[in-house]
Amino acid sequence: xxxxxxxxxxxxxxxxxPERYDVVLRGGRVMDPxxxxxxxxxxxxxxxxxxRISAEPLAGARVLDxxxxxxxxxxxxxxxxQQDAAAYRLKALDGVTTALELEIGVPDVARFLSxxxxxSLIHHGAAASHPAARVAVxxxxxxxxxVVPPAGPATDTPASPExxxxxxxxxxxELLAGGLGIGMGIAYTPGATRAEVIETFRLAGERRVxxxxxxxxxxxxxxxxxxxxxxxxxxxxxxxxxSLHVVHINSSGARDALECLALVEGARARGLDVTTEAxxxxxxxxxxxxxxxxxxWREKMGLDYADLxxxxxxERLTRERFEALHAAPEPRLVLxxxxxxxxxxxxxxxxxxxxxxxxxxxxxxxxxxxxxxxxRYVRAQQSLTLMDALRKMTLLPARRLETATAAAxxxxxxxEGADADVVVFDAASIADRATYRSPAxxxxxxxxxxxxxxxxxxxxxxxxxxxPGRGLTSDRxxxxx
Ligand SMILES: [Zn+2]
Numbered sequence: 344x345x346x347x348x349x350x351x352x353x354x355x356x357x358x359x360x361p362e363r364y365d366v367v368l369r370g371g372r373v374m375d376p377x378x379x380x381x382x383x384x385x386x387x388x389x390x391x392x393x394x395r396i397s398a399e400p401l402a403g404a405r406v407l408d409x410x411x412x413x414x415x416x417x418x419x420x421x422x423x424x425q426q427d428a429a430a431y432r433l434k435a436l437d438g439v440t441t442a443l444e445l446e447i448g449v450p451d452v453a454r455f456l457s458x459x460x461x462x463s464l465i466h467h468g469a470a471a472s473h474p475a476a477r478v479a480v481x482x483x484x485x486x487x488x489x490v491v492p493p494a495g496p497a498t499d500t501p502a503s504p505e506x507x508x509x510x511x512x513x514x515x516x517e518l519l520a521g522g523l524g525i526g527m528g529i530a531y532t533p534g535a536t537r538a539e540v541i542e543t544f545r546l547a548g549e550r551r552v553x554x555x556x557x558x559x560x561x562x563x564x565x566x567x568x569x570x571x572x573x574x575x576x577x578x579x580x581x582x583x584x585x586s587l588h589v590v591h592i593n594s595s596g597a598r599d600a601l602e603c604l605a606l607v608e609g610a611r612a613r614g615l616d617v618t619t620e621a622x623x624x625x626x627x628x629x630x631x632x633x634x635x636x637x638x639x640w641r642e643k644m645g646l647d648y649a650d651l652x653x654x655x656x657x658e659r660l661t662r663e664r665f666e667a668l669h670a671a672p673e674p675r676l677v678l679x680x681x682x683x684x685x686x687x688x689x690x691x692x693x694x695x696x697x698x699x700x701x702x703x704x705x706x707x708x709x710x711x712x713x714x715x716x717x718x719r720y721v722r723a724q725q726s727l728t729l730m731d732a733l734r735k736m737t738l739l740p741a742r743r744l745e746t747a748t749a750a751a752x753x754x755x756x757x758x759e760g761a762d763a764d765v766v767v768f769d770a771a772s773i774a775d776r777a778t779y780r781s782p783a784x785x786x787x788x789x790x791x792x793x794x795x796x797x798x799x800x801x802x803x804x805x806x807x808x809x810x811p812g813r814g815l816t817s818d819r820x821x822x823x824x
Contacts, residue, residue, distance in 0.1 A: 364389050364403040365796065371409025371767060375416070375757040376734035386414060388763040391795040391811075396759055405798075407791055409767050415733050416757045417764035417792065418713050419740040421555070421620060422446050422590055422699035424490045425709060426455070430702060431464040431812065432805050433710040436785040437775075438736075439700075440764035440794050441466040441754060441815060445555040446590045446701065448472030448526030450485055452517045456814040463812030464805070465794050466764070470526035470555055471517030473510070473543055477502065477532050480509045489674045490703065491531045494634035500534045507539050511546050518546075521816030523747045524553040524588075529572075530560060530595075533634050541579050548585035550819050552747045553616075555588045561597045561681075562644040569596045573603045577610045577617060586616040586746055591701050593690045594627035597644065597681050600690050607695060618743050620699035621690045623715050625682045626779065628654070628706040630674040631665075644681070652678040654705040657780060676705050678779060691716065692726050697739045707782040711775025714786035718774040729770060747817045763796035 364387035373384040373396060380396075387395035387403060395401060417440025423430065426444055434442050448470035449455040455469050474492055475485050483497035492498050502510060514525055525547045529535055535543075547554045558572035565571065573589060573596070580587040589595065589607060596603035600621075610617040629635055631651070641647055651660040654676060660668070668675055690696055700712035713736055720727040727735075741755025753762045766789060773788025792800035797811035 361402040362387070364394060364401055365405065366793065366798070367401045367403030367406045368409040368414050368765065368767060368791070369400070369406050371412045371414035373414045373757055374730060374733055376730055376738040377756050378758065379730070380757070381730060386757070386765070388793065388796050391763055393757065393759055393761045393763050393765070396757070407767070409791070411769070412767050412790055413729070413770050414757065414765060414767050416737040416755050416761070417441065417766045417794065418736040419443075419755055420700050420702065420712075421588070421697065421740050421743065423702040425702055425704050426459070426467055428464065430704065430709060433783065433785055434702070435464055435792050435799050435805060436789055437710060437713045438766040438768060438786075438789050438792065439465060439713060440766065440792065442702070443467065443523060443815065444469040444526070445524060445588070446526050446557055447474055447490060447528045447531075448517075448522065450475035450479065452520040452522045456521055456816065459812070460814060462810050464799050464810060465812040466815055467812055468521070468523050468815035470524045471514045471522035473514060473525055473527040474532050476510045476513035476517070477535065480506050480513065486674070489630070491528055491630055491633050493630070493632045493672065493674065494637055498532045498534060498634045499637070501536050502534070502539055507542050510539070511542060514543065514546055515550070518550050518552060518817060518819065521814065522552070523744060523815065523817050524555050527554055527556040530557050530635050531633055533559065533637065537575065540575065541583060544579040544583040544585040548583040552817055552819055553586035553588050553743065554580070555590055557590050558595050560643060561595050563599060564643050567643055569599045569603055570606065573606050577606060577615065580610070580615055580617060587618070588743055589617070589619040590699065591621060591627070592619045592696065593621040593687055594679075594681050596690070598686065600682070600686055604690065604693055604695065611695070618697065618739070619695060620697040621687070622699060622701050622708045622712050623687060623691050623719060624706070624708050625680060625684055625687050626652070626706070627679040627681050628676055628703055629679060631668045631677045632671060632674055636669050646679065646681065650680045652680065652779070654678050654779060654782065676703065678706065688720070688724070688726065691720055694731070696735060697743070698735045699740070705782055707775065707777035707779060709777070710783055711777035711786050714773050714788060715775035717768070717770065722770070744815075747819060748815060749818055750815060763793050765793040767791035
């Protein structure tokens with residue numbers, strides 16, 4: 344046999360040589376909730392995009408063995424408060440490639456984005472913040488580091504028409520700076536009138552971005568029930584044309600969460616763009632000095648002091664302890680035991696419900712939400728199929744964002760041309776380890792995670808020194824089309 348091939352034959356061989364990709368995920372169970380693909384495939388990644396999905400082996404500069412593992416779109420968390428390097432590491436180990444602060448939003452979207460540009464492990468983004476705009480206009484800006492404003496006149500008194508106009512101006516500027524929607528924590532600004540809420544929705548409708556809202560109140564006592572609160576925002580969406588996303592319907596709906604879900608379902612059946620989300624834990628968490636705990640909260644929510652728990656010590660509160668902490672200026676976080684497991688389980692199973700973590704450091708939902716859904720509902724209870732669980736974590740949140748940004752159409756999908764935000768996990772062992780006592784324990788079972796084509800979790804460990812995360816921003820920089 345001659346050592347050298349004739350030139351023509353050499354060219355033929357070269358042309359038939361397999362294309363090489365930057366990264367190949369070899370032989371995993373590739374799952375895409377949009378197309379329904381659920382099959383063993385190789386995935387070829389070039390740059391920051393999925394270039395090829397193939398039943399035949401692909402060649403790559405780096406080949407990752409995904410045999411026996413699930414290959415899915417990276418999870419999109421619409422509701423992540425803690426937006427720092429420590430949280431991003433926990434999110435990555437929980438399978439999250441995009442973590443967005445949409446419930447409350449941030450006071451300064453441009454600053455939020457610039458502080459994270461070129462420094463972030465995962466993708467991030469934020470809503471324009473109605474609570475922040477309101478308390479700034481009413482003269483008590485959010486203290487540094489606070490997620491929600493402390494209760495006071497700026498949260499509890501009605502704004503004048505002139506103040507409402509200034510709140511709207513602030514929000515409009517924040518949307519132009521890249522806000523993915525308007526975050527409205529109405530429960531934290533009880534002074535916001537129905538008219539102020541509708542004016543805010545009107546702005547969202549004009550800009551074609553969603554309103555993400557923690558509804559006005561919780562519980563069964565009228566007026567002010569969970570059902571009334573959900574009805575308020577559905578009505579605001581109906582009369583303004585704004586899209587609406589009701590955050591954590593598990594905790595806002597509380598004992599009536601399923602009734603609240605029926606309201607969302609009914610609104611959708613009549614053509615309204617209303618969506619919702621939940622996290623898989625029975626306890627909520629919020630700041631004890633916030634307006635949620637204004638007088639009357641026990642009667643309204645059907646809770647008592649002992650339903651409040653300090654996360655670090657496990658101390659259950661008494662009336663005296665509560666009064667002291669509520670009056671203190673520090674935004675101390677407290678666990679609020681609102682729901683029995685049966686309600687949480689029924690909410691998570693509901694086909695309309697997206698998974699979102701409401702992530703905050705001292706609550707296990709920050710680190711464990713996604714792995715918990717996969718271990719508890721898919722594996723242990725078998726109450727969700729794996730594909731349905733993935734849909735709640737990927738495709739549905741991506742679609743929620745599509746009116747605000749076309750970039751969301753390349754996310755939440757495991758398809759050729761989609762962003763290479765990919766999670767590779769072991770469905771047999773993925774599990775949350777974070778608990779109320781030990782909330783910062785990372786989840787286990789995510790073997791690889793790619794963010795914009797860059798490996799950020801390799802063999803179950805965070806890769807040091809990589810910062811591929813990008814800011815996701817609204818592209819609605821021009822008036823409504
Ligand atoms: Zn909330």
